[in-house]
Amino acid sequence: MDDSLRRWARDRGYQVGWGPAEIVRSAGSELLARREARELDEELFRETLATVSRPVLPEWAASVVVVAVPRAASVVHFDLGDRVLETILPPIYRHFRATFEDVRRDLQAKVLAGSRVEPIRAPLKAIASGLGLVRYGRNNLTYAAGFGSYLQLCGYVTDAQLPGADRLPQPPMLLPECDGCDICRLACPTGAIGADRVLLRAERCLTFANERPDPWPAWLPATSHHCLIGCLACQRCCPANPRLEISGSGVTFSADETRALLGEGAPTGGRNGDGVRRKLDELALAEEETLFGRNLRALIERRGQAR
Ligand code: B12
Ligand code: SF4
Ligand code: SF4
Structure with missing residues (x-):
């Protein structure tokens, strides 16, 4: 056996x-x-x-x-009308x-x-x-x-x-x-990794904030957003990790679907709503529709691409 x-x-x-x-x-x-x-x-x-x-x-x-x-990370694209935004979905989602x-x-x-x-x-x-x-x-x-x-x-x-x-x-x-390394602690955008203990201060982890639907907490820097959901900062910098494998998901949200996801006037039901749901289903992330809209907006704002 x-x-x-x-x-x-x-x-x-x-x-x-x-x-x-x-x-x-x-x-x-x-x-x-x-x-x-x-x-x-x-x-x-x-x-x-x-x-x-x-x-x-x-x-x-x-x-x-x-x-x-x-597991590999995946790339998901959003058509913002005047450009296409490439976002990363970290491994496992x-x-x-x-x-x-x-x-x-x-x-x-x-x-x-x-x-x-x-x-x-x-x-x-x-x-x-x-x-x-x-x-x-x-x-x-x-x-x-x-x-x-x-x-x-x-x-x-x-x-x-x-x-x-x-x-x-x-x-x-x-x-x-x-031993003697503190690269991940310094790379963490929210101070969740302490110098005094191995146990994470998980209540301070960006992932804890972006995996739940509540408004962004006051302590979370707007500059910390870099993934569609989750966070890669303490893994990508780690010398014990191989290079992150990133595979294309083949999923691009059209301009109308992106607006529907962001709740920007385009109909959320009907054809655009169906398209959004079908693409979330392809990623097996149908339950995360609300989170995606909120997190996507934060990424757009972070990259100065708000329209
Ligand atoms: C709750 C949870 C979260 C919470 C809390 C995280 C946490 N660390 O507790 C939040 C939402 C913040 C979160 C974030 C993430 N998560 Co998460 N999460 C979980 C979940 C459901 C439970 C984790 C848990 O048991 N926490 C409780 C703490 C107390 O346990 P622990 O983390 O093992 O801590 C131990 C050590 O600190 C150790 N310890 C304490 N002192 C010392 C000292 C020394 C010297 C040593 C060696 C050990 C040690 O003792 C503790 C146990 O008692 C698991 C899935 C599952 N069912 O297990 C996934 C899981 C841990 N998450 C996972 C991932 C990938 C993530 C993220 C990367 C998100 C992402 N995909 O982008 C981030 C990473 C954050 C980080 N730096 O750890 C993967 C981890 C895979 C891996 N390689 O380990 C898991 C296992 C999911 C899975 N099925 O694969 N997650
Ligand atoms: S996942 Fe991000 S926020 Fe959480 S501990 Fe790692 S670097 Fe910090
Ligand atoms: S997890 Fe990686 S980056 Fe963090 S201390 Fe260990 S080797 Fe360094």
Whole structure:
């Protein structure tokens, strides 16, 4: 089984780690302990960590499997009428949910046939680190050997008893490259990476602000916007990362669709609305329509391209 899981991952360009399902519960408890110790912002905890900190482990779960899937960034274009704006969608956003399901189905069909394999909502970096699959960078992202941090972590529980699944979780380790390095801290546009601790001040992370629909917080510099959603600043500068792979999404929003997305008078229903939704569907980001409009406006203003 060791070999077949590893071979399955290697043949697809993935990396894989596995261990006892109990690791899922201990990663959740560690998060709750950090909250108890007031290391985590309460609003951030409620909005992003409440579910993952209390993972539901089915009674049949024997092992946990985490797959590190390398992901590229994508380019999305918007016709602004007098010019075309090129924007970046960082790795993992495009086809995020579909990737979990594709990997799950493939894993079940090719390696764990006859076993149950289900996705888990749990702190995946902490689990992957406990399994020895990844190490932390000072930017709080995790890195798999040879892949860097441009990866999606996909976590599953299975009723299969995997060999070596009695091993104890490994303590978290920092990349050797982080020793004496503070490039990501200096590159972070919002001061979310502290000099005093590895744990991110996630409530200050640009991603936390641009993944939610609320008005921009007062502390967020208007100059910090550089992606359609998410942020790449602490990864692109990192010497432990390979060059970011950027693939064309083939998606260009027409001038009318861009105006509809920005809520600028053009009809949001009808043909333009349909076009917007079809293109968001192509990116598998249909739920992010409101965020895209708001974030796109911030990018246009940042680049001085407001019309
Ligand atoms: C909540 C969340 C967010 C929040 C909060 C981020 C955070 N760091 O908590 C926000 C919205 C800000 C966010 C932002 C981003 N996210 Co996010 N996010 C998550 C989510 C759902 C949970 C993360 C979590 O468990 N946080 C809780 C904290 C406490 O855990 P931790 O970050 O592992 O922190 C550990 C370390 O700090 C360690 N530690 C503490 N002290 C020390 C000291 C040393 C020496 C060491 C070694 C370790 C160590 O202990 C902590 C655990 O107790 C996961 C998906 C999932 N289900 O796990 C994705 C996930 C972490 N996000 C991901 C990504 C890609 C991003 C972004 C790059 C967004 C983007 N695509 O543009 C940014 C990156 C921000 C950053 N610099 O980390 C990927 C990360 C992939 C990777 N390579 O690691 C994940 C795993 C999604 C996925 N399925 O792939 N995210
Ligand atoms: S930029 Fe430097 S400190 Fe930050 S994660 Fe990369 S190697 Fe570590
Ligand atoms: S994702 Fe951006 S805002 Fe968040 S810690 Fe990294 S550089 Fe800072």
